[in-house]
Amino acid sequence: MILEITRASLAYVRDTVAITRGQHADLLDALIFTATLDANMRPVNRDQALCALFGGVDVSAPDALRRRVSINAVAQSLRMPFETVRRRLVNMAGAGLVSIDPDGVIVPRGVVTSAVYMAEQRDRYDRGRRFYETLKALNVLDDGEAAPPTPEPPVRAANRALSEYTLRACNDLIALTGNMISSRVLLELALASTHGMDAEHLKAWTRNPTGVGRPIRGVALSPRIESSGETIRRHLLILQAQGFCRRMPGGLVATAPAALAPRLAALVEANRGNVQRLFAQLRQLGVLAAWDREVAGPQVLPAACVAARN
Known part of the structure; x- marks a missing residue:
């Protein structure tokens, strides 16, 4: 069962990253923006009353409640070079997505109440419900x-x-491969290799990935990841050298390096705990009750949310 949780988690992360990338031309920008916003909103997240007050569709916390974060802190949280993060945040500031001053970086309230952001927000909410x-x-x-x-x-x-x-x-994925793009390629490759497998086949795949895994050609990964074929090929070569995939007659199959087996097992177990904590938090926020209600029958959304989706 833990392997099914892991695969569902990977699919959820893959889809959520793709949704978040909607207003950003680059995957790195999407992650940097998200990490910045997450750091800004921690004072709200840690206060149950504020969580409830600013938990709905229309109302977002004012800038005064958002905690500014240093560029270095964002870079460290994503295991990325400081200069890469600094350059991209400066570009985002030029586009009006973030504000930078000597105290740090903030995603202003106006950005997260725009129609574009609210539509993506609803899409992430709906994808979370399907994960649930x-x-x-x-x-x-x-x-x-x-x-x-x-x-x-x-x-x-x-x-x-x-x-x-x-x-x-x-x-966790970036720490595993040492590179964000390589991690994204590995995630897609692992999902492709195990597509449609039930619990027994997933177990068999962990024991014999090249014998059980579904091969996929590298060219097929490019549109899924929205990166050039050359970029995908370069990172597949890196993953092959690390032992995370192997080329077979029908294409590439995700594999697990024997030396990393204990670490991978620990990551899988840690993810199970993280999933339980996530849904315990969502339960306390009333999110699970709302999702159960939505599944039970249609719900009329506030006009602002409807407008954001159209």
């Missing part, structure tokens, strides 16, 4: 007392909690 439904079907979530559903969908509150989980998962 997958885990419910697997019967792997811990029980707990759920908060009652909120009057309106707790879209912002859910996004903040989901963002923390996604960034943590991305950080």
